[in-house]
Amino acid sequence: MSVEKDIIKIQQKLQNMSDENADQTQALDLLKALKDLPITLDILTKTRVGMTVNSFRKSCKDEEVITFSKALIKNWKKLLSGDKTAAQEPKKEKKERKKSEEKEQKIDSKKDTPKPVVFPTPSTTDAVRLKCRELLVSALRTEDENSGCASVEELADELEDAIFLEFKNTDARYKNRVRSRYSNLKDAKNPQLRNNFIVGAITAAQLAKMTSEEMASDEMKTLRNKLIKETIDDAQLATVQGTTTDLLKCGKCKKRNCTYNQIQTRSADEPMTTFVMCNECGNRWKFC
Structure with missing residues (x-):
């Protein structure tokens, strides 16, 4: 009933603005207020607000108000012609929202369901x-x-x-x-x-x-690296006491005048490391 009262008040104001000398500055606001009201086919028939707006449109000189009035009347004609799209929209949205909620509930219920505990079987019987x-x-x-x-x-x-x-x-x-x-x-x-x-x-x-x-352990690695470094330094410095051979070829000068030393730098079951120095160019290298 309050919707009909609001419509009647707006109708009266629009009718008063229909005169040529009337102030029509609030016309657009009134039309927008009508648009926001939940007008049904029954209310539209009882109040005949469509006729009021159409009559006001003909007497109005403001193009924006005229355009808005036409759009408003066009929407109301959909109700009169039996197009229930506007009226059915809320029901459609409600139905879709209900489906969405049911889907979310199913997903949540799956998440909450505890998974069965599976005890692994031995992978071998050996x-x-x-x-x-x-x-x-x-x-x-x-x-x-x-x-x-x-x-x-x-x-x-x-x-x-x-x-x-x-x-x-x-x-x-x-x-x-x-x-x-x-x-x-x-x-x-x-x-x-x-x-x-x-x-x-x-x-x-x-x-x-x-x-x-x-x-x-880190301590053992540090100690081992220290011992290896000391061994390598001693081996490189003790080239005078090394063994001279022509079986090894220098990769730098390609000469076969070399001196080598063999040092145990790794565990006892690993082969010794050989340190070689070229007597011609001074090039040094090692191999296991």
């Missing part, structure tokens, strides 16, 4: 491999055990899998590789290696192929 996994678990499990993204059992399985993948069998090379991982992970003087593996800084694939030098 007795040797299972024994090696137990050995690696004992190396990873200590009193000051840190929590990582996986349990020590899972980490041990991954490490053993990576080692087995390289050798494809459980021969002596496989067992030696497992033992070396066990010794380094168990080493109380090198907790950093174990912690890095548990927290994921070192992957199982990386640890499976690391050399003894790479697995060593």
